Amino acid sequence: MNFSLSRLEVMKHIEKYIQDAYNDFLTPVDKIWQPADLLPVASSENFFEEVKQLQDSAKELSYDLVAVLIGDTITEEALPTYETWLAGIEHVSQDRNGPWSKWVRAWTAEENRHGAALNTYLYLSGRVDMRKMEISTQYLIADGFDIGTDKDPYRNFIYTSFQETATNLSHRRVAQFAKQQGDTLMAKLCGHIAADEARHAKAYKAFVARILEIDPNEMLLAFEDMMRKKIVMPAHFLREMGLKIGQTFGHFTDAAQRLGVYTATDYTDILKDLVDEWKLDQLTGLNDAGEKARDYLIALPDRLNRVAERMKTPTLEYKFSWIHA
Numbered sequence: 001m002n003f004s005l006s007r008l009e010v011m012k013h014i015e016k017y018i019q020d021a022y023n024d025f026l027t028p029v030d031k032i033w034q035p036a037d038l039l040p041v042a043s044s045e046n047f048f049e050e051v052k053q054l055q056d057s058a059k060e061l062s063y064d065l066v067a068v069l070i071g072d073t074i075t076e077e078a079l080p081t082y083e084t085w086l087a088g089i090e091h092v093s094q095d096r097n098g099p100w101s102k103w104v105r106a107w108t109a110e111e112n113r114h115g116a117a118l119n120t121y122l123y124l125s126g127r128v129d130m131r132k133m134e135i136s137t138q139y140l141i142a143d144g145f146d147i148g149t150d151k152d153p154y155r156n157f158i159y160t161s162f163q164e165t166a167t168n169l170s171h172r173r174v175a176q177f178a179k180q181q182g183d184t185l186m187a188k189l190c191g192h193i194a195a196d197e198a199r200h201a202k203a204y205k206a207f208v209a210r211i212l213e214i215d216p217n218e219m220l221l222a223f224e225d226m227m228r229k230k231i232v233m234p235a236h237f238l239r240e241m242g243l244k245i246g247q248t249f250g251h252f253t254d255a256a257q258r259l260g261v262y263t264a265t266d267y268t269d270i271l272k273d274l275v276d277e278w279k280l281d282q283l284t285g286l287n288d289a290g291e292k293a294r295d296y297l298i299a300l301p302d303r304l305n306r307v308a309e310r311m312k313t314p315t316l317e318y319k320f321s322w323i324h325a
């Protein structure tokens with residue numbers, strides 16, 4: 001095994017897998033769902049009736065669930081930040097017809113439907129102060145994020161593997177809660193979004209698996225580094241009008257934790273799944289630094305679980321400016 005491979009060589013090697021991922025994990029545009037398949041459309045003669053039904057169900061959603069939905073929507077709508085970040089990775093061909101550029105464009109195109117669908121739902125729901133929400137979205141895009149990956153493809157793929165899995169889980173949970181609270185339209189919408197996120201997670205996890213085959217030490221070091229920094233959510237700079245960068249984010253995650261949409265235990269479970277999926281315990285031919293990183297990563301879920309057990313569920317009631325009532 002050659003340990004002196006450069007990132008550039010490795011990324012060149014996995015280009016063919018990225019090419020395959022385009023077909024294996026993305027759905028052709030004319031086959032995939034669109035927001036208009038699920039939401040009332042104004043050209044339909046039943047439009048007002050459907051909106052009325054949507055609003056009646058939305059009325060039943062709990063305060064925390066609406067807060068989480070808004071936070072999720074803003075997170076999805078800050079997609080320009082994520083596309084710019086992915087497009088700016090180093091050590092990979094930026095050729096516009098190359099596999100990476102094609103992947104980034106097509107992934108972005110799939111993701112773009114999520115913010116559009118959720119935004120339209122919230123707009124129609126009557127539960128939301130749209131202007132306040134739109135201000136938060138504009139802030140979040142303008143503020144960007146700082147997630148500790150720099151322009152490194154290895155750190156980037158660890159982050160995306162983790163984050164796409166986390167968004168799959170949280171949208172799936174929102175779907176469950178919406179269903180329990182009688183909003184079948186929202187349940188269906190979030191179920192569809194969750195399914196997209198699952199495909200995306202699979203793709204990024206496959207990229208990491210390929211890199212582990214040829215450059216395990218460096219990949220492990222990148223994984224260790226990201227976990228030491230902690231995986232921060234893409235909306236960690238979330239704020240409302242009149243507040244400073246990040247001031248709203250904690251209230252959003254508190255609501256998610258309180259509801260059980262995304263908890264500290266979920267964070268640990270995702271990490272454990274990644275350690276298992278990439279079979280870290282079976283990697284061979286590691287150098288000392290690689291061994292140490294591997295040991296750290298394998299032991300980490302248990303350590304984090306002990307911390308999570310001591311964490312209290314946040315109870316602070318917070319009134320978001322986004323929500324009418």
Ligand SMILES: [Fe+2]
Binds near residue numbers: 167
């Ligand atoms: Fe998404």
Ligand SMILES: [Fe+2]
Binds near residue numbers: 111164200
């Ligand atoms: Fe995603």
